Amino acid sequence: MTEPLLSVRDLKVSYEVGSARIDAVDGASFDVPRGTIMGLVGESGCGKTTVARALTRVIADNASISGGQMLFEGKDLVSLSERQMNALRWREIAFVPQSAMNSLDPVYTVEYQLNEVLRRRGGLDKTQARRRCEELFEMVGIEKGRLSDYPHQFSGGMRQRVAIALALALNPKLVIADEPVTALDVIVQRQILDQLRELQKALGISVILVTHDISVVAYVCDRTVVMYAGKVAESGSMESTLMRPVHPYTMGLRNAFPDLQGAASGTLTPIEGAPPNLAFPPPGCRFAERCPFSIDVCRTTQPPLREIASGHEVACHRAGEATRLRELAARTETWITAA
Numbered sequence: 001m002t003e004p005l006l007s008v009r010d011l012k013v014s015y016e017v018g019s020a021r022i023d024a025v026d027g028a029s030f031d032v033p034r035g036t037i038m039g040l041v042g043e044s045g046c047g048k049t050t051v052a053r054a055l056t057r058v059i060a061d062n063a064s065i066s067g068g069q070m071l072f073e074g075k076d077l078v079s080l081s082e083r084q085m086n087a088l089r090w091r092e093i094a095f096v097p098q099s100a101m102n103s104l105d106p107v108y109t110v111e112y113q114l115n116e117v118l119r120r121r122g123g124l125d126k127t128q129a130r131r132r133c134e135e136l137f138e139m140v141g142i143e144k145g146r147l148s149d150y151p152h153q154f155s156g157g158m159r160q161r162v163a164i165a166l167a168l169a170l171n172p173k174l175v176i177a178d179e180p181v182t183a184l185d186v187i188v189q190r191q192i193l194d195q196l197r198e199l200q201k202a203l204g205i206s207v208i209l210v211t212h213d214i215s216v217v218a219y220v221c222d223r224t225v226v227m228y229a230g231k232v233a234e235s236g237s238m239e240s241t242l243m244r245p246v247h248p249y250t251m252g253l254r255n256a257f258p259d260l261q262g263a264a265s266g267t268l269t270p271i272e273g274a275p276p277n278l279a280f281p282p283p284g285c286r287f288a289e290r291c292p293f294s295i296d297v298c299r300t301t302q303p304p305l306r307e308i309a310s311g312h313e314v315a316c317h318r319a320g321e322a323t324r325l326r327e328l329a330a331r332t333e334t335w336i337t338a339a
Ligand code: ATP
Pocket: 015, 016, 017, 022, 024, 042, 043, 044, 045, 046, 047, 048, 049, 050, 051, 060, 062, 098, 212, 278
């Protein structure tokens, strides 16, 4: 197999809050192969944005990368100088931030904002930048006549497309899009995901698509990394993780979201409870408290992330019983505790 574009190994990212330390990402490992879309999925607060931001090394003032490696084409992003890292941003690794459609500056036209990247970062002259702006708008399906519009003149979906155009401006190899379709209606979600997929294929790039919605992953991704409470619970190809999930958390997420394809979906079953407080993580498996299948060892010992088949990794003590647990997980009563 060819070397992945990105290989994250045992990444640790913490936040200092007063005298407390929150290990928001606590030993995450995953690969992003070239030319694929990888879905990074998990509930709110699981550490998805923290991973995404760590990859660009644009992290909060109270955050620090406290361990691990992020190997991008063999270079460890963790140990690059700020100057070296800056040279990679936009040109090699581009980031579409969470709520990107609201992060465009309201007082400048979108062309002005594209030019900031194209001319300042990319060194293009005025004519080249104009041509590239038109090309980028064509790529994301917006009339080039609208380049001189201000962000508020666009719909939410169009602003999201502009944010994607901005990320693609300097031909990066990896685009990290944090919740690119969250706040949009399902039809617009599908249009944007379809377009992202087309562009990803046409340009041969890799995409990390961060989302809390597993149906978005099912719709467009090649691979999945499921995060729970700062750790990777399961990762692998779409077929292995979503069709035949082995971690009970993945099974639970699958039951909790409607199908983006519009197929008649059965009853949605939420996972009761909430992720643990990361300032005081539980000693064993972080999902144990909410897991309908937890046994004693789950509450005392952390399950390591293990490869159970080629390219399919799972951190669960009961991974060997997945076939039977999947059958049980398909029943609503497994997840709803009787009052
Ligand atoms: P969402 O789906 O809501 O965007 P997420 O998976 O992206 O969630 P993160 O934003 O990475 O989650 O947050 C992971 C954990 O880190 C959470 O417990 C969050 O409260 C905490 N956290 C995030 N940013 C900070 C910060 N600047 N200071 C302290 N804690 C933070």
